[in-house]
Amino acid sequence: MALSLYLSPRMADALVWLGRYQQRLETMGKETLLQFDAIIDRVPEAGKVLFAKLGSQLDYRCATEFLHEACYGQHSASLLSLSAQARENAIVIRDLLSDSLFGSVNSVYHALKAQENNASLDAYQLAQLLTEIEYFWGRISTRLVKNRAAQFILFGQSLEMIDLKLRLYGEVDTLFEDAHQLNLYGDQLSDNWQHFEPLNQNQSQNMNTLQASMNHIIRYDR
Amino acid sequence: MLENNATYHQFFDLFQQQDHSRLAGFEDFMQRQGVTFNLYKDNQFIEQTFPFDAIPRIIPADEFARLSKGLAQRVGALNAFLNDIYGEQKIIKAGIIPPDFVFGSKAYLPAFHGCRSPQDIRTHISGLDLVKDSATNDWLILEDNLRVPSGASYPLSIRRAYRQLFPQLFEKMPIVVSDNYGQLLGSMYEHMNPGGISVVLSPGRFNSAFYEHGYLARISGARLVTNADLFVDNNVLYLKSFNGKRIRVGVVYRRLDDDFLDPLNFHSDSMIGVPNLMSAYHAGNVALLNAVGNGIADDKGIYYFVPKMIQYYLGEEPILSNAPTYLPWFEQDRKFVLENLHKLVIKEVAEAGGYGVLFGSKLTQQQLTDLAAHIQAEPRRFIAQELIEFYDIPTQVDGQIVPRKSDLRMYIVHGKDINVWAGGLTRFAREAGNYLVNSSQGGGFKDTWVMGA
Numbered sequence: 247m248a249l250s251l252y253l254s255p256r257m258a259d260a261l262v263w264l265g266r267y268q269q270r271l272e273t274m275g276k277e278t279l280l281q282f283d284a285i286i287d288r289v290p291e292a293g294k295v296l297f298a299k300l301g302s303q304l305d306y307r308c309a310t311e312f313l314h315e316a317c318y319g320q321h322s323a324s325l326l327s328l329s330a331q332a333r334e335n336a337i338v339i340r341d342l343l344s345d346s347l348f349g350s351v352n353s354v355y356h357a358l359k360a361q362e363n364n365a366s367l368d369a370y371q372l373a374q375l376l377t378e379i380e381y382f383w384g385r386i387s388t389r390l391v392k393n394r395a396a397q398f399i400l401f402g403q404s405l406e407m408i409d410l411k412l413r414l415y416g417e418v419d420t421l422f423e424d425a426h427q428l429n430l431y432g433d434q435l436s437d438n439w440q441h442f443e444p445l446n447q448n449q450s451q452n453m454n455t456l457q458a459s460m461n462h463i464i465r466y467d468r
Numbered sequence: 469m470l471e472n473n474a475t476y477h478q479f480f481d482l483f484q485q486q487d488h489s490r491l492a493g494f495e496d497f498m499q500r501q502g503v504t505f506n507l508y509k510d511n512q513f514i515e516q517t518f519p520f521d522a523i524p525r526i527i528p529a530d531e532f533a534r535l536s537k538g539l540a541q542r543v544g545a546l547n548a549f550l551n552d553i554y555g556e557q558k559i560i561k562a563g564i565i566p567p568d569f570v571f572g573s574k575a576y577l578p579a580f581h582g583c584r585s586p587q588d589i590r591t592h593i594s595g596l597d598l599v600k601d602s603a604t605n606d607w608l609i610l611e612d613n614l615r616v617p618s619g620a621s622y623p624l625s626i627r628r629a630y631r632q633l634f635p636q637l638f639e640k641m642p643i644v645v646s647d648n649y650g651q652l653l654g655s656m657y658e659h660m661n662p663g664g665i666s667v668v669l670s671p672g673r674f675n676s677a678f679y680e681h682g683y684l685a686r687i688s689g690a691r692l693v694t695n696a697d698l699f700v701d702n703n704v705l706y707l708k709s710f711n712g713k714r715i716r717v718g719v720v721y722r723r724l725d726d727d728f729l730d731p732l733n734f735h736s737d738s739m740i741g742v743p744n745l746m747s748a749y750h751a752g753n754v755a756l757l758n759a760v761g762n763g764i765a766d767d768k769g770i771y772y773f774v775p776k777m778i779q780y781y782l783g784e785e786p787i788l789s790n791a792p793t794y795l796p797w798f799e800q801d802r803k804f805v806l807e808n809l810h811k812l813v814i815k816e817v818a819e820a821g822g823y824g825v826l827f828g829s830k831l832t833q834q835q836l837t838d839l840a841a842h843i844q845a846e847p848r849r850f851i852a853q854e855l856i857e858f859y860d861i862p863t864q865v866d867g868q869i870v871p872r873k874s875d876l877r878m879y880i881v882h883g884k885d886i887n888v889w890a891g892g893l894t895r896f897a898r899e900a901g902n903y904l905v906n907s908s909q910g911g912g913f914k915d916t917w918v919m920g921a
């Protein structure tokens with residue numbers, strides 16, 4: 247059996263969360279840029295509405311302040327916080343990641359961190375960082391051999407996509423493709439995977455099913 | 469005095485032709501790849517990059533050949549000593565090492581007396597510290613590290629960046645490729661393995677050398693684990709699998725000290741050990757690298773006796789010498805040490821990392837008097853060494869090339885054979901005139917280039 251198949255619950259958990267945080271970072275980064283534009287275009291509440299959906303209350307007076315709050319505010323959905331979480335997960339499973347994958351995660355964190363005390367981080371710089379995050383997914387998908395570690399990361403990505411679509415947009419009818427992808431990874435990773443069928447459930451049930459889905463993949467008990 | 473050989477001239481001739489703006493690439497590389505060591509300062513966890521200097525230490529082919537023979541010889545003797553001291557203890561019975569130096573050391577673990585290491589190998593990965601004496605132009609051994617020697621990942625990591633940033637140097641100089649270290653480890657695991665996968669056991673993400681643990685796991689084909697990933701059942705060690713299954717583990721390259729390995733056998737409050745690991749070890753179901761109890765062989769007091777070990781166990785004369793060392797425990801040596809305290813270097817045997825090192829020439833009269841009293845009261849606690857004027861090597865500081873004291877840690881992997889890795893960690897003091905090069909004392913590192921024939 248290839249060494250890549252030997253993963254403990256802790257490692258598998260870190261891989262899934264790496265995928266989740268990377269996806270959340272990418273989505274929130276892109277949404278931040280969209281709401282930044284909306285604030286400029288006289289929709290001042292746009293940023294508050296977005297972050298409230300993830301439980302974060304933002305306070306700002308202009309688009310630039312919003313950008314700073316979105317990136318560095320003292321809340322769990324700030325881009326720096328999401329990037330730090332992705333990086334922590336990447337660090338603990340460093341041996342499972344290629345240099346380019348790890349470097350991609352780490353460099354985004356350092357780029358954000360370097361500007362933490364500098365109010366001049368601008369939307370252009372943020373857009374550049376998002377490109378680096380997109381490279382992360384590209385680096386996984388271009389690997390000739392997708393090993394088990396990559397499958398866990400992609401499972402986390404799929405899970406987070408659905409989670410965010412439900413939280414941010416409340417969309418159930420657009421989830422079919424995402425659910426298909428999630429079920430594909432779920433089947434690859436576990437014989438006990440229970441297919442996620444978003445159309446059969448209400449939003450609250452969907453969220454509960456999603457949160458419990460990791461337990462079908464990772465057996466945390468011995 | 470600056471070390472100067474023809475190879476350095478060749479290096480500088482080529483180095484001057486390079487685009488020096490590319491030197492910034494090293495810092496970028498280390499930050500992007502997280503080539504860091506961690507430390508706690510004022511109760512704060514800090515990730516720090518290891519200061520790097522691009523001018524390498526260069527070791528000519530003939531010097532490496534001699535070093536290689538000498539280091540393999542030394543590790544062979546130290547391994548024999550460990551097997552003996554946890555076995556028949558013939559060297560003590562022969563009167564070569566006084567029993568006090570073994571049984572009085574905290575590093576000797578009497579509970580492991582009679583416990584054989586698989587294949588009688590205990591010194592799987594050694595890191596021996598050397599300096600090159602400018603008076604004799606010869607290498608001297610300063611220290612043997614046989615517990616958990618660290619540092620190999622830094623020159624290995626930076627070599628890859630170096631080849632990418634300055635390929636011409638590698639095209640035009642006959643630098644021996646050093647990226648086989650992972651293969652040396654992997655082959656050694658295979659030789660030691662009683663069955664199962666290999667893992668690198670780390671104390672965890674906040675350990676100072678966590679970067680290295682992940683790196684070494686990756687290049688050696690092992691899985692990086694913490695104690696939470698492992699369990700022992702019926703004297704067999706397993707990795708918990710994400711799917712509820714168990715995977716047998718045959719080799720543990722442990723990166724934690726003996727005291728923390730197993731809370732049921734050592735420190736009961738260890739949060740980083742694996743309960744019952746020692747029972748699996750005693751049953752011969754898992755190889756621990758390095759073996760438990762190795763600390764006795766790199767005790768600074770025992771260091772004095774290593775040349776005698778080589779003669780005793782191997783029947784050979786040592787190829788590499790120790791730095792001239794005195795043991796105050798011997799009356800004659802104590803008299804000499806007390807009379808010459810002002811010009812000797814005094815080391816506490818229980819300390820490491822550059823701590824507990826006193827330069828007599830830098831002490832006040834009162835401090836010398838106090839130290840003399842300590843030595844008289846507890847002679848086993850100290851060794852004294854003559855101050856070695858070891859070579860400086862050229863180092864870049866603020867764009868200038870200046871001399872800096874440097875040592876060399878070479879790594880020896882002992883499996884089926886004893887292999888000396890053709891690379892090493894060169895550490896340098898960042899301040900002029902400082903003899904302490906340890907990273908814990910603010911030192912930086914350089915790559916070590918071994919030249920081919």
